[in-house]
Amino acid sequence: MGLAAxxxxxxxxxxxxxxxxxxxxxxxLAWMALTxxxxxxxxIAEEWSAxxxxxxxxxxxxxxxxxxxxxxxxxxxxxLLVFHLGLAAVALTAAGGRLTALTGSVEVTQGTLIEPAxxxxxxxxxxxxxxxxxxxxxxAFRIDYDPNMQRRHTHSSVHxxxxxxRWETVEIGDDRPLKMFGYRFYTTPNKGFAVVLxxxxxxxAGVTGAVHLPSYPLNEHNQSNTWQMPNGGPKLELxxxxxxxxxxxxxxxxxxxxxDAVLVVGVxxxxxxxxxxxxxxxxxxxxxxxxxxxxxxxxxxFDPSLPxxxxxxxxxxxxxxxxSVGKVRAISGDCDA
Amino acid sequence: xxxxxxxxxxxALYAAAALAAVGGALRGRPVWAVPQxxxxxxxxxHAVAIGLRWQxxxxxxxVDMFEVLSSNVWSLHAAVLVGVLLLPRLRALxxxxxxxxxxxxxxxxxxEVRDTQFPVTYDTVWLPVxxxxxKLFLGIIVVAVGGSIVxxxxxxxxxxxxxxxxxxxxxxxxxxxxxxxAFVFECLMLMAGAVWAQDxxxxxxxxxxxxxxxxxxxxxxxxxxxxxxxxxxxxxxxAFAILLIFVVAFGTFxxxxxxxxxxxxxxx
Numbered sequence: 001m002g003l004a005a006x007x008x009x010x011x012x013x014x015x016x017x018x019x020x021x022x023x024x025x026x027x028x029l030a031w032m033a034l035t036x037x038x039x040x041x042x043x044i045a046e047e048w049s050a051x052x053x054x055x056x057x058x059x060x061x062x063x064x065x066x067x068x069x070x071x072x073x074x075x076x077x078x079x080l081l082v083f084h085l086g087l088a089a090v091a092l093t094a095a096g097g098r099l100t101a102l103t104g105s106v107e108v109t110q111g112t113l114i115e116p117a118x119x120x121x122x123x124x125x126x127x128x129x130x131x132x133x134x135x136x137x138x139x140a141f142r143i144d145y146d147p148n149m150q151r152r153h154t155h156s157s158v159h160x161x162x163x164x165x166r167w168e169t170v171e172i173g174d175d176r177p178l179k180m181f182g183y184r185f186y187t188t189p190n191k192g193f194a195v196v197l198x199x200x201x202x203x204x205a206g207v208t209g210a211v212h213l214p215s216y217p218l219n220e221h222n223q224s225n226t227w228q229m230p231n232g233g234p235k236l237e238l239x240x241x242x243x244x245x246x247x248x249x250x251x252x253x254x255x256x257x258x259x260d261a262v263l264v265v266g267v268x269x270x271x272x273x274x275x276x277x278x279x280x281x282x283x284x285x286x287x288x289x290x291x292x293x294x295x296x297x298x299x300x301x302f303d304p305s306l307p308x309x310x311x312x313x314x315x316x317x318x319x320x321x322x323x324s325v326g327k328v329r330a331i332s333g334d335c336d337a
Numbered sequence: 338x339x340x341x342x343x344x345x346x347x348x349a350l351y352a353a354a355a356l357a358a359v360g361g362a363l364r365g366r367p368v369w370a371v372p373q374x375x376x377x378x379x380x381x382x383h384a385v386a387i388g389l390r391w392q393x394x395x396x397x398x399x400v401d402m403f404e405v406l407s408s409n410v411w412s413l414h415a416a417v418l419v420g421v422l423l424l425p426r427l428r429a430l431x432x433x434x435x436x437x438x439x440x441x442x443x444x445x446x447x448x449e450v451r452d453t454q455f456p457v458t459y460d461t462v463w464l465p466v467x468x469x470x471x472k473l474f475l476g477i478i479v480v481a482v483g484g485s486i487v488x489x490x491x492x493x494x495x496x497x498x499x500x501x502x503x504x505x506x507x508x509x510x511x512x513x514x515x516x517x518x519a520f521v522f523e524c525l526m527l528m529a530g531a532v533w534a535q536d537x538x539x540x541x542x543x544x545x546x547x548x549x550x551x552x553x554x555x556x557x558x559x560x561x562x563x564x565x566x567x568x569x570x571x572x573x574x575x576a577f578a579i580l581l582i583f584v585v586a587f588g589t590f591x592x593x594x595x596x597x598x599x600x601x602x603x604x605x
Contacts, residue, residue: 025567032560039549050544103540150454175461175536186539299539306541310532317524328518 023066031059057091064088079323086316093312097305099126102183104300108138109194109210110293119300127302130181136160139169141296143191143255145247149217154187156296183302190297191255192216193223195238195263195289201231202284212295213240216255217247233285237266240292241273256294263289340389341450344407347383348442350375351414355435362432367501369421369428372435376418383411396455399464403448405591409472410441416476417483427480427511429501433490434483463533470526475586477519482583484512485576492573509572512579513565520558527551550589557582 021027035056042048064084067074075081104121108114116131123129139157146152154173160180162168170178177184193213200206213223224239242258263274265287272280279288354375361367387407391397398404417435421428487499488508502508530551531541542548561578564570570578 025563028563029560032556036553036556039544039553042544043546043549146454148454150456152457153460174457174539177539184539301539303541306535309541310528313524313528313531317521317528320524321521324514324517324521327514 019066020070022062023070024063027059027063028067031056031063034059054095057095061088061091077323079319079321079326082319083316083323084319086312086319089312090309090316093305093309097303097309099124100128100302100304102127102131102300102302105188105190105297106185106300107190107212107295107297108136109196109212109295110138110140112210113137121300131183131300134180134183136178136180136185137167138296141187141191141294145253145255147250147252149247149249151189156187158185177301182304183300185298185300188297188299189218190215192219192295193240193257193261194293194295195225195240196291196293197227198279198288198290199229200286200288208290210293210295211238213238215297217245220245220247229282229285229287234268234282236287239264239266257292261292263292265289340386340393343382343386343389347379347386348410348446350379350382351410351435351442352439354379354431355439358431358435362429362499367429367432369431372431373418373421373428376414376435380411380415380418383407387411394452394455396453396459397465397468399459399468400453400455401448401451402591403445403450404453406441406445406448408468409475409590410438410445412472413438413441413476413479416473417480420477420480424511426503427484429499430480430483430487433486433499434479437482437486438479458537461533461536463529463536467526467529467533470522470529471590474519474522474526475590477515477522478579478583478586481512481515481519481579484508484515485579488512488572488576489580505572509575512575513562516558516565516579516582517562520562523555523558527555547589547593550585550593554582554586554589557585 035053038048038052038056042052064087068081068084074084102121102123104119106114106119114134114136116134119131121131137159139159141154141156143154144152153175156172157169158172158178159167159169160178172178172185172187174187177186179185192215194210195213196208196210198206198208211225211227213219213225216223223242224237227236227238229236240258241262241264243260243262244258246256246258247253265272265274265280267280267282274280274289276289276291279286354372357375358367358369358372361369361371387398390404398408414435417431417438421431487502488505491499491505503511530548534543534548535541561575561582564578565575
């Protein structure tokens with residue numbers, strides 16, 4: 001929005017001159033160029049933060065506000081005005097969303113409750129933490145693969161608290177998230193086998209937990225993990241031996257538990273093979289291999305701005321379309337519109 | 338077999354249309370109906386090839402470079418044909434635009450034709466919406482590129498050529514309005530893409546390489562429109578700006594999706 005287009009008689013005062021200066025087209029182009037430079041640098045450097053974009057976006061926002069004050073022509077064209085105000089609303093809404101957002105990931109063992117404390121969360125500074133209110137039980141899930149390891153849709157059943165204290169079952173997937181307290185839980189390709197162990201100490205007190213093996217089939221040759229026994233006990237090396245792999249390279253298959261799998265446990269230089277229900281004595285303590293289950297990895301996403309962002313973007317597009325239609329219709333005429 | 342024959346026949350008809358348009362312009366006695374009819378016939382035959390492949394693989398032409406090029410060869414020729422049918426005064430753009438599109442045709446013919454599998458992240462209604470809006474954007478830009486080429490040729494090439502077209506000043510104005518219309522579809526395309534990304538990858542915008550370059554394209558168009566509205570640069574400058582927009586958009590459409598390993602490829 002050029003200074004030349006402004007009636008110079010109306011910008012006599014210093015503040016008015018400042019606003020006109022901020023509304024200059026050259027600022028518009030400069031902020032756009034800076035945005036492009038940051039993005040291209042980010043592409044080349046491969047490590048960058050989108051936070052840097054807040055500088056040119058802030059500049060463009062100020063530039064737009066100043067242009068709205070200075071340029072009567074911009075205010076007189078309703079479509080163009082709606083578009084620019086819509087863009088400003090998109091920028092503000094997106095910024096608000098980014099400041100309150102949360103992204104994260106979590107793995108949930110089949111048949112157990114999600115543990116919010118285990119969510120690897122990256123909350124934004126103003127995120128209203130409600131993750132600890134989230135509760136669902138991971139049910140069964142099915143993932144079919146086409147030949148050549150092409151993953152199809154994930155059908156994951158989860159049980160959520162319903163009316164009257166009952167649990168209700170809902171099916172979710174990669175594109176159908178579970179929504180609770182504003183959080184969205186999307187299934188991911190990250191899933192695998194979970195070894196459920198029960199540890200009983202010398203006093204007879206027991207605790208049951210699951211050790212997740214690496215994602216399958218991505219790490220099909222590395223189905224191992226370690227577990228540190230409590231109270232300064234030894235570290236167990238766990239390896240799932242599968243005589244027959246679950247996946248088939250060149251045919252369709254479904255993800256599920258392997259047949260005849262054996263849990264190989266390495267402890268203090270000794271090797272033990274366990275089937276579900278068998279246990280191992282380590283000193284005065286016992287470790288029982290309860291069973292083998294599946295675990296599902298979820299992507300967690302929280303951004304309350306989504307509907308408002310979509311609405312603002314739609315309004316902006318509608319304004320631009322309104323403005324453009326009249327201009328374009330004139331192409332077939334005399335082009336004076 | 339019919340699919341392959343239809344594809345080659347379609348490509349041959351596109352090439353014939355380009356030759357007819359250029360030949361007519363060089364002779365100075367263009368009969369614009371000939372290239373228009375040839376493009377129309379090519380679109381029909383090429384559509385048969387695309388349709389047969391779609392039916393056989395049970396998914397649209399979205400996955401690999403061959404499919405993307407094939408669908409864009411079709412949509413860009415369709416955009417040009419619709420453009421000159423709606424705006425007959427632009428028919429003389431055909432000798433400028435059709436040869437340019439033959440580069441895409443040649444590129445398509447160098448591609449390995451193999452069966453593709455449809456990624457699960459592509460299984461959404463937002464994909465065809467996003468792609469359709471993108472094709473509208475690029476198709477309109479291609480028409481404006483034709484106008485820009487004519488402006489440049491008039492200034493530095495054959496000033497006597499393209500006499501049937503509007504004056505350079507009017508062509509510049511038409512280009513500006515076409516780019517403005519394209520901008521509407523580009524905004525809508527980005528919106529539809531964001532909705533798709535939220536469904537497919539659990540985030541609406543993550544600045545992955547394709548998103549960065551689509552935003553750079555958006556910035557380039559926005560910068561041109563601001564410059565054109567407020568400063569009214571000479572038509573030649575505007576023409577070069579539109580050519581630059583096309584280069585960035587072309588790279589975004591045909592380069593980034595196949596260079597980047599970001600989730601946009603959808604092959605997880």
